[in-house]
Amino acid sequence: MRLSIKMKLENIKKVCVKCNATCCKFGGPTLTKKERDSILKSGFKDYFKLPRYSGNAKGYFEIKCKKGVCPYLKNCLCKVHKVRPVLCKIWPVFPMIKKGKMKYYVFECPLAPYLSNSDIKKMAKLAGKMPPKIYKISWGEMTPKELNEVMKYKAIPLKQWLKNHA
């Protein structure tokens, strides 16, 4: 079912709870220092660590996950929802870096069919505001198991997705 108006939070919750919050079990998002500080200033526990990234990752952080599960996840809901990182806000839109350029994809998770083209475009716009490096770090941080889980969802190039759902 495709909604013509922006999907209400309650409906999103229902789909994501039914999915068992799969995308919150991909090893956690990469985030900027500003995003980390915003979570800490809101009074949430410090679960942050530095990325293993071999290049210069100054200013970026990872979340310490247990078996890939984000510690801010409780009963399939995000405890830090209001201050959650951009990489959580944009899913199921997620860029990959190819030859130094960001290529946008929509991953066909259970939520994707409920999102309008306008929702997807907004997510892509937000994704584009982040530096490409954050996606490079994020993909690099995933364990082979987490990567396999992500890739279970078909990745459709953004333009093709929008055309298919016009």
Ligand code: SF4
């Ligand atoms: S956004 Fe998609 S993968 Fe994540 S919990 Fe919701 S339905 Fe599942």
Ligand code: SF4
């Ligand atoms: S911060 Fe929230 S939305 Fe992001 S992975 Fe953790 S629980 Fe999920």
